[in-house]
Amino acid sequence: MLKKTLITLAISSALFGGLAQAADYKMDTERTHAFVNIKVNHLGFSFVTGTFRDFDGSFSFDANKPEEAKVQVTLKTASLFTNNAERDKHVLGKDFLNTSKFPEATFVSSKVVPTGTDDKGRMTADVTGDLTLMGTTKPILIKATLIGDGKDPWGGERVGFEGTSSINRQDFAKMMDLGPQSNTVELYFTFEGIRQ
Numbered sequence: 001m002l003k004k005t006l007i008t009l010a011i012s013s014a015l016f017g018g019l020a021q022a023a024d025y026k027m028d029t030e031r032t033h034a035f036v037n038i039k040v041n042h043l044g045f046s047f048v049t050g051t052f053r054d055f056d057g058s059f060s061f062d063a064n065k066p067e068e069a070k071v072q073v074t075l076k077t078a079s080l081f082t083n084n085a086e087r088d089k090h091v092l093g094k095d096f097l098n099t100s101k102f103p104e105a106t107f108v109s110s111k112v113v114p115t116g117t118d119d120k121g122r123m124t125a126d127v128t129g130d131l132t133l134m135g136t137t138k139p140i141l142i143k144a145t146l147i148g149d150g151k152d153p154w155g156g157e158r159v160g161f162e163g164t165s166s167i168n169r170q171d172f173a174k175m176m177d178l179g180p181q182s183n184t185v186e187l188y189f190t191f192e193g194i195r196q
Contacts, residue, residue, distance in 0.1 A: 022061055036052040036188075052079050072109070109128070170183050
């Protein structure tokens with residue numbers, strides 16, 4: 001009886017030990033293993049893509065309790081790069097992002113709902129949260145996928161995700177009208193987090 005009890009305790013410890021609390025992670029922006037990208041239709045002819053080069057974020061995550069995950073990100077809006085200096089100057093100005101008045105955008109999650117796995121067997125979830133852009137806060141939904149987790153070559157522990165979402169830019173501020181086909185901004189995120 002004692003032996004059976006000890007075996008049960010050992011198994012329980014192996015399965016649940018250390019999993020009672022989610023681990024905290026810092027996004028690896030210093031080594032550029034994190035990206036926030038956008039894609040916008042240009043007048044119905046093509047797409048303009050860009051990336052924000054200055055942002056930071058953190059998150060907590062426990063693979064056994066993904067619904068308890070939390071994430072927050074702050075980015076510098078003036079760091080948007082679209083590979084054309086004149087266009088960048090225009091987009092960062094008053095016609096669009098007005099970065100001198102609104103230098104930061106933030107995202108703070110409020111709810112995580114696991115949705116199963118993708119065709120590669122990777123965990124997926126719907127992440128709802130508040131996006132604050134140009135002084136306006138709106139809820140958005142991010143379709144997230146766990147890319148992988150484990151030890152890195154430098155002795156640390158990492159976990160990585162990617163996610164997609166879309167927003168209507170006119171929901172956040174009245175910007176230059178380029179037609180309805182240019183109102184939707186597609187967002188793509190991918191990042192590695194280093195366990196703290």
